[in-house]
Amino acid sequence: MLKIRLIYSILSLFLFCNSALFAQVEKEIPPPFHIKTVAFVQNDQNKVPIFQLGEGFQLEFDDLYGNEANYYYEIVHCNFNWEPSPIPKIEYLQGFDNQRIQDYINSFNALQLYSHYKLSIPNQFTQQLKVSGNYILKILDENRDVVFSRKFILFEDLATVPIQVKRARTVNTLVSKHNLDFSVKSNSLTFQNPLKNVKVVLLQNGQWHTAIQNIAPQYTIGNDLIYKYDTETQFWAGNEFLFFENKDIRSASNNVARINAKTDIYSAYLYTSAARANTPYTFMQDVNGGFVVNNLNAQKNEIEADYVWVHFSVSAPTFRLNKNIYVTGMFNNYALTDENKMDYNPEKAIYEKAILIKQGFTNFQYTIADSKGNIDYENAIDGNFFETENDYTILVYYREAIDRYDRVIGKGNASSINIIN
Numbered sequence: 001m002l003k004i005r006l007i008y009s010i011l012s013l014f015l016f017c018n019s020a021l022f023a024q025v026e027k028e029i030p031p032p033f034h035i036k037t038v039a040f041v042q043n044d045q046n047k048v049p050i051f052q053l054g055e056g057f058q059l060e061f062d063d064l065y066g067n068e069a070n071y072y073y074e075i076v077h078c079n080f081n082w083e084p085s086p087i088p089k090i091e092y093l094q095g096f097d098n099q100r101i102q103d104y105i106n107s108f109n110a111l112q113l114y115s116h117y118k119l120s121i122p123n124q125f126t127q128q129l130k131v132s133g134n135y136i137l138k139i140l141d142e143n144r145d146v147v148f149s150r151k152f153i154l155f156e157d158l159a160t161v162p163i164q165v166k167r168a169r170t171v172n173t174l175v176s177k178h179n180l181d182f183s184v185k186s187n188s189l190t191f192q193n194p195l196k197n198v199k200v201v202l203l204q205n206g207q208w209h210t211a212i213q214n215i216a217p218q219y220t221i222g223n224d225l226i227y228k229y230d231t232e233t234q235f236w237a238g239n240e241f242l243f244f245e246n247k248d249i250r251s252a253s254n255n256v257a258r259i260n261a262k263t264d265i266y267s268a269y270l271y272t273s274a275a276r277a278n279t280p281y282t283f284m285q286d287v288n289g290g291f292v293v294n295n296l297n298a299q300k301n302e303i304e305a306d307y308v309w310v311h312f313s314v315s316a317p318t319f320r321l322n323k324n325i326y327v328t329g330m331f332n333n334y335a336l337t338d339e340n341k342m343d344y345n346p347e348k349a350i351y352e353k354a355i356l357i358k359q360g361f362t363n364f365q366y367t368i369a370d371s372k373g374n375i376d377y378e379n380a381i382d383g384n385f386f387e388t389e390n391d392y393t394i395l396v397y398y399r400e401a402i403d404r405y406d407r408v409i410g411k412g413n414a415s416s417i418n419i420i421n
Helices: 002-021
Strands: 035-042 045-047 050-052 057-063 072-078 093-095 104-106 115-121 126-129 133-140 146-155 163-167 177-184 198-204 207-213 219-221 224-227 234-236 242-245 256-260 267-270 291-293 307-315 324-328 343-345 350-358 360-369 391-398 407-415
Touching: 035 146, 035 350, 057 133, 133 407, 146 407, 163 391, 163 407, 177 198, 177 391, 177 407, 207 234, 307 360, 324 350
Parallel strands: 050 146, 267 307
Antiparallel strands: 035 045, 035 057, 057 115, 072 133, 093 126, 104 115, 133 146, 163 177, 177 224, 177 234, 198 207, 198 391, 219 224, 242 360, 256 267, 291 360, 307 350, 324 360, 343 350, 391 407
16 A cells, blocks of 8 residues: 555656646637627626635626537646646645536627626635636636636735836837836745745736736845836836727717618727827826726626627828737737738728627727737837826735745736826
């Protein structure tokens, strides 16, 4: 019996070492066309998926096939670099995953048939996520193939992150970038070798594709880590998000020019946007890329809000044709996919795209990227202005010498509405 246990332990150690050696970075997989309105929800509001350890939340999405298909879920804990952590699932998850999502309901009074799914964490099978850090939530079909996946982060309240948003310190980007000065403080932890064991991630409006990482502390004062860089912590400021509102799909409202009701599903044609890069900055209230599902005549928006073909168009005569323009926002997870790529109309000399979107209030932006998905922030169609109001989040990761995974020990937030010189 002792020999069997010894062999089992050696095999387990070999498997963990082997999996760590060949671990691949987990990337978000965009959903297929029939999966729409994927959102993390907390207290009935769409959220950037950064939650405190122990808090409950939901992942919700619609299946336009409306056939009550069976979907399953898997939760994977990852290290700072989004490689799966070399710890067994029992150490970070109390209960089980790989269970069928049982909370779903079909649409009601909507032209577009769909099934609305809701996965609550925790639930009767997954009672608790026990450790902080990076997570990948995978939605699987009946064959256990991944339909789509989303990142989320759980953090502990063990460190504070005071942040100041400042104008850039470099002359050539003085009016077009934001710079973050911040520090990491903790009364609960004594940082061991912070240059190696502490890592930070800087996020603008919750977007991972613009994240700044691997910034070491510039210096320390006791147990406080100080970050006051000139260029390493700068973001292109961008411009305020554009928006449209169609909570009543039968009438044109905010930024909707006209409605076409002669098709099976309503079409909403937005006013053509003009490139704002070479015009003065104008303040426009936004929700930094977010969206709200809303049907003015409904009682239960999640199943009574309808889908609409939203027709986007932008006039960008000086745009360079060797790159692509995408319509992005939280509503499509800023995905640079063909479904969101605009087409050039030579007769009208504008870029156009029709996207199926659930009705309500939606922020969006026009994103320039090459064929490899590299985004051109500097030459953004709508420009970069230091006056732009952005939300910034800083996550602090920590791994002591004896730890086998990266914890998220603190989170800081700031808005550039309070920018200083």
